[in-house]
Amino acid sequence: MYNDEEDNERYFSPDLLHVVRSFVSVATISNLELAPYGIRSVPTKTEDGIPIRKLYVTNLPPKTTRTELYGVFAQYGLIKSCWLKMGDKGPNKTPIPTYAFVTFSNPADAHQALEAPSHEKILRGRNLYTSPADSWHQPVEDADGRVCWKPRFSRTNVRSRSRSKDLDEAGTSTKMSTVATLDSSESSDEEDVKSCTILDVLNRDCLTHILNYIPIRDIILSERVSKGWQIMVQEYLAGVRVLKTSWWQAEAARLTTAVLRRVLARVGDSLLALHIDHHWSALNDRTAHSIARFCPKLEELKIVGMHTKNWNPLLYGCKKLKNLSFISCNKLTDSSLVHLAHVDSCIEKITVANNTHVTGLFLTGAAPPQLSSLSFYNCYSLQGTVLSAAMDSLPNLTTLKLDLCPAAMWKIVPMILKTLSKLEELSLSEYMSSEVCFTTQSSDEFCEALTGLTELRRLNLSRNIHITNAVLKQIGQTCHKLEYLNVSSCNSRKNFPQPGVSDEGLAALWAGCRRLRELDVSYLAGLGGAGLAGQGGAARLRRFTARGNPALSAAGPAALLAAAPCLQEMDLCGCDGVSEEIVEAAVNALALNPRHLLLRLAGTGAAQAQEELPKHRLLTVNVADDLCNPNMRPDFVDRIFGNDSDESFDDLYDHDDFEDLFGSDEEIFLEDELDEYEQIFAYGIDVPDILI
Incomplete structure (x- = not known):
């Protein structure tokens, strides 16, 4: 279109003027429309090849009737039907037409109506906008032309x-x-x-699988596409059983109570589980009323990060609620749960995490007899004496989790466990508070409480400084049905007064717990490998984890591989003393008992000799993914805030020119500068803090 000459000057090409004249001479406003990049011709068929008989008409004036539409489009041919969409109806609203569909018997008549100039399609002073309806609305011809x-x-x-x-x-x-x-x-x-x-x-199963990846809000908005699509969407919404609001994170609009109410009005009647786990929302106190009104069959409710206090309306609508979880709900109190956890409710599981107000008083009344699971995590105000008094009214409790609770809770734990003879799962982790770290406490009371837990199957004691070899010996003598045990980071520091867990306790554990399937002994300072022989207790072991144990050698895990014929995964990440001999022991174990085995050896001595390691078709050795946390190792030394951090300023005061560096006292506290400090006191700021 432009000619570049040697002097880099541009001249307008005459070819451009020729093209423009050719288009303008052909185009006439009466039968064609100009598009941004040329002239657009009116199609006779849709993209799917269906002849166009139905037209989509918009820009309708108020109070438009079907008779008036017939009068406008009857001049182009025989009209088969005319359908008018009216707006919202109500006691104080006047229905206004929004759009219309005009269907011609002959596709040629519909094509003529589309090509007609705009001044012929005027109704009450408005130009009617016409376009072909999509393929969903077009009538279809069969093979015989009908x-x-x-x-x-x-x-x-x-x-x-x-x-x-x-x-x-x-x-x-x-x-x-x-x-x-x-x-x-x-x-x-x-x-x-x-x-x-x-x-x-696609059949209904394929469509349902595809729609699972689309937000429900978008599915509801797409109902207006066609009647067939609307029926299919209604069938899909009637089959929705689980709804999570986390998909609102990718939406531009915030999740409000009004939006949630409209969604629950469509899918709430069939919902069984509702998770309000949005990272930030604008939900108010009316959220509980909406859930109770539209979700009568709800069995599981999970609330994350809401500041709503009143949840009592759930009592009147959700009669079948069984699982109730509140995560990071700051305003949740005992009064919020006392009406939900009553004697006539069907609540079976209650979970409260990251809360500062719940004390456990809601369980002291008429607690639900079906309550079988009770979990508390990071609840600072939880009172052990209150829980101990409430356990008498919970005879069917089988799961108890008291993780990261106040330090005083450990003294009440033995009293609580003595009343729970049917307990199957127990979690007492994250007891590392500085209030009790340097106070030697006897574990006799806790061991005595374990004698009644004969039905225990899962036990989590990770990061608990009160767990010793005596506790493991009592577990081996009592908990013969135990299948899962986690004692990682139990007294992992050598400077703690408690002895912690070592090979002696593990050896006693194998003798009694012969049903053990998963064992985690990571980050233990006293684990050398002598207690991993397993003997007959490792016959059902499938997963073994021992990360970050500096004293562990390859002999202990090799003996465990020979004694565990069902072992499928062994994680030894961060164990410096484990050499390539562990791979040879794994190959020998697979020769006797073939099965798929995964060895995680990242950060060990065996990872350095990766190319020389023996191979087996059923063995997978992973030396790339290091899952060990170096901050939790027993030999970890804090370079910034170590044990000698109190003496970190000693070298500062050894200088002879200390006064020259900071100035003398007379230079710091001058009388003429006291007026400035008086102004600082007026704002409530402490002057010594500023000086420091």
Whole structure:
């Protein structure tokens, strides 16, 4: 379009003027419309090849009637039907037409109406905007040329009748195989194949699987596409059982109570689980009322990060609620739960995490007899004496979790466990408070409480400084049904007064717990490997984890591999003393008992000799993913805030020119500067803090 000369000057090319003149001479405003990049012709068929008979009409004036639409479009041909969409109706609202569909009997008449100039399609002073309706709304012709004027959802049967002969000749029972064997030379068959939509090709199971990846809010908004799509969406919404609001994180609009109410009005009747786990929302106190009104079958409710205090309305609507979880709900108190956890409710599981107000008083009244699981994590105000008094009213409790609770809770734990003879899962982790770290406490009371837990199957004692070899010996003598045990980081520092867990306790554990499937002994200072022989107690062990043990050698894990015929995963990340001998022991163990085995050896001595390690077709050695946390190792030394941090300023005061560096006292506290400090006191700021 431009000619570049040697002097880098540009001249307008005459070819451009020729092209423009050719387009303008052909274009006439009466029958064509100018598009941004040329002239747009009016199509006669949709993208799927369906003849256009139905037109979509917008920009309708108020109080438009069907008779007036007939009068505007009757000049172009025979009109089959005219449908007018009215707006919202109400006692104080006047229905206003929003859009209309005009269907012609002949596609040529519809094409003529589309090509007609805009000044011919005027109604009450407004230019009517016309465009072809999409393929979902267009009537479909069968193979014989007959037009199906019925709604979209019944067209599948019409097409199936037209293809019955092809199905019999091909000898197949599926629609997709029939489409693949159609003769491309027949134009009628080609149009029939092009008219197939996603509702005709995919069955309900495939559509449901696809819609699971789309937010429900977008699915609800897409109902207006067509009648057939609306019916399919209604069937999908009726089958939704679990709803999580975390998909609002990718949306521009915030999650409000009004939006949640409209969503629950569509899917709440069939919901069984609701997770309000949005990272930031604008939900208010009316949220509980909306859940109680629209979710009568709800069985599981999880609330994360809400500042709502009143949850009593759930009592009146959610009669079948069984699982209740409150995570990081700061305003949640005992009064918020006292009406939910009553004697007539169906609550079976209660979980409270990251809370500063709940004390446990809501359980002291008439607690629900079906309550079987009670979990508290990081609840600073939880009172052990209150829980101990409430355990008498919970005879069916099988799961108890008291993780990261106040330090005084450990003294009440033995009293609580003595009343729970049916306990199957117990978690007492994260007891590392500085209030009790340097106070030697006897574990006799806790060991005595363990004698009654004969039904225990899962036990988590990680990061608990009160766990010693005596506790493991008592577990081996009492908990013969134990399947999972976690004693990682139990007194992992050598400077603690308690002896912690060592090989002696593990050896006693194998003798009694012969059903053990998973064992975690990571970050233990006293674990050398002598207690990992396993003997007959490791016959059912499937997963063994021992990360960050500096004293552990390859002999102990090798003996465990020989004694555990069902072991499938062994994690030794961060164990410096483990050499490549562990791989040879694994190959020998697989020769006797073939199974798939995964060895995690990142950060060990065996990782350095990766190329020389023996190989086996059932063995996988991972030396790349180091799952060990160096801050939790027993030999970890804090370079910034170590044990000698109190003496870190000693070298500062050894200088002879200390006064020259900071100045003398007379230079710091001058009388003429006292007026400035008086102004600082007026703002409530402490002057010594500023000086420091």
